[in-house]
Amino acid sequence: MQKKAGMTLACMSIVTLLSACGGTKNDNSATEEKEKKEPFTLSIYAEDVKAEEFDDRFRKALEKKFPHITFEYRTNGKDQTIADLVGAGYVPDLIRTSIPTLKNSYLDLQLGQDLNPYVQKYKYDLTRFNKVFVDEIIAAGRTGELYGLPVPPFFPQVLYYNKDLFDRFGVPYPQDGMSWDEIYEIAKKMTRVDGNQVYRGFSANMMAMLRDNPYSTPILDPAANQLANFETWQTIFTNYKRFYDIPDNKPEKNGVWAEADAFAKGNVAMQVGQHDIYLGIPKELNWDIVSVPTIAGAPKLMGQRGPAYWSITKTSKHKDEAFQVIAEMLSDEIQMEDSRKGILTVLVNKDIQNALGKDHPIYSKKNVKAISYYQPAAYTPKRKTGMAEVPGGTQQTLMAEAFLDVAQGKADINTSLRSLNEKLKLEAEKAASKN
Template identity: 60%
Template structure:
């Protein structure tokens, strides 16, 4: 009996091995079938083209900031870039059926250049799926895009830069006339006005202006966060506050020899000529000042009765087209382009971050040949001011650019002496109502 048990043992062991091989998906010739999920993960992804549209952003800028990092993270995706040139604007592409997957939107044109084209897509589901932390961003930027959409949807995530206001000053003119530079922080509009009077003069046949601005930006990005069109009624919002804002800026152009240019854009570019001592304007990498101009920055002047916050124009946003067949990849691309390391690289170049990171903010301009010698802390002295209130859902609205242009030209007309402030604001109110009537008739 002992001999029989000894012979049976190898057979039993062999049977056990066969059972194990069967349970593990064993194969002939010693091969083992790989786990199906592992095989899918190891399988190369199918290559395809992702179309990205960003009107007004040159392809060289996109390449410098984003293309390489996207190529590293998504080697199977080829990016086709559209900068919105003539003949290839977003409406052109939509009409051709060549709709981009990713679109750079902004608040003033969110309706006319995105939602009205039936491209709107809510990112909230992807935010939940990826547990994406929206608190990374300066909260006013997230709040504004949600409010602007008027549906509660999140139509985009904020991409740098945004455009904080600051006080620019020409150091050479201050030195020439023996006037101390503006205080770096805490200067008031009244103090700027006093400096402007001292620095406006005619010498040797040359006119030196104490102050200029881009009135459209200065009034739009105002310190009351005051909208042009009332959020709840078909009229100019709070005319008495607009009167304060108009009068505050108007007094500078009433200084003899500090005459405003014929358009807001021309007055905004006057500082670059070298004969203007101070300018309020946005900090923007797109604002090109001559290299020979010896300028610096101070914090934006505070206004009596207004919060001590920094006026700003919000950023653009990365949005996804609802027609895209690559929405999830598009969202992953957005996350990569808005990552901390990408925004830190942007900040070092002088591009303001949309994140609330003090470390990234403090790096602003540190590696820029232009901004590394400037007081870039000036744009971070005060927190960004809340965005202007948007129209309530259900009320007819007017495109943001239309509102801005009406307001800007109205002020220029006042500053040129064509009408007084009260008349100008009354006419602006009438123009707004006319625009609303146009929109309602569509």
């Protein structure tokens, strides 16, 4: 019996040893084989985003999360627009789109891919994002399609001010929550001639100031070939015109963009414009920001230029993986890193919002809470289906030039707006004739 028992134990030991050396290995191999993913290349195209920025913000995290994917990145350049690439037979899997270019550079190229099925499949939470940004891309799809997910940054309006000029003339700094009436009184105090130098109390990025208005009023009427909401534009023009009626505070003579750059010269006390991580303010300028002023009777909202969006192309052979890649690029972890670098998050997460600029050499010392002092204004209504589209850039340029004529005293408000109305009508008719 003992001998038999010993032989049994020996056999069991051998079986155990074999299992440890062979049986378990086979089981693991089966599991590993099941989890092993075939390597492939995912191509990404983002206009006006340098490869260095993509690598800094996304590549390391993506390669760690998806080791089986090789990420091929391209941006625009000579003969490298998305239309050029598609025309040459190269269609990326992912495209960074935007509302102004969504039609011409995505939908018209037959690349549109609705992401709603993937949101449902992966139970992706869209409430993570500020609702305004999701609503706008859905509205752009016209019939409920979700053609992209919002990617930081977006570009809210703020009021910049030159601290050294305020210190020099003994005027208290502007503060968060002020109205345009209060800023107007400050602008009058800060506009002066000192020696041979003219100091202006106010300037503006006119394009942003008008386009990103707190009423969310469009320039071209969504349902007609004319200026939208004439009376609202009268109110907007009237509010801003008074700043340029202050003696010695006329706008720059060389046009809209010269006026937008005026603050950087150092002789302008305040300027309304966009918070923009890419904005180049001279290092020697001692500046800060406060919340954008509010117009009496208008919603207390922050005018803003919305974000870009990550979109999948309809021709991609890797749509599921592409959606997962988008989800990773928009994760809390990456957006927290973005926020700490000064890149505005598109999420409602307060911790991420409050981390804005913490690691940035400049924004860590600025009043960045001004950026979230008000909620973002809603998007402007889109043109109705079938109405001729006039490029946003064309509309915005015409509007800014119309206001510049008023600011320079070349036309009164009503005359300028009537002229703008006629120009918009002609542009719409021209666009219709091409269809």
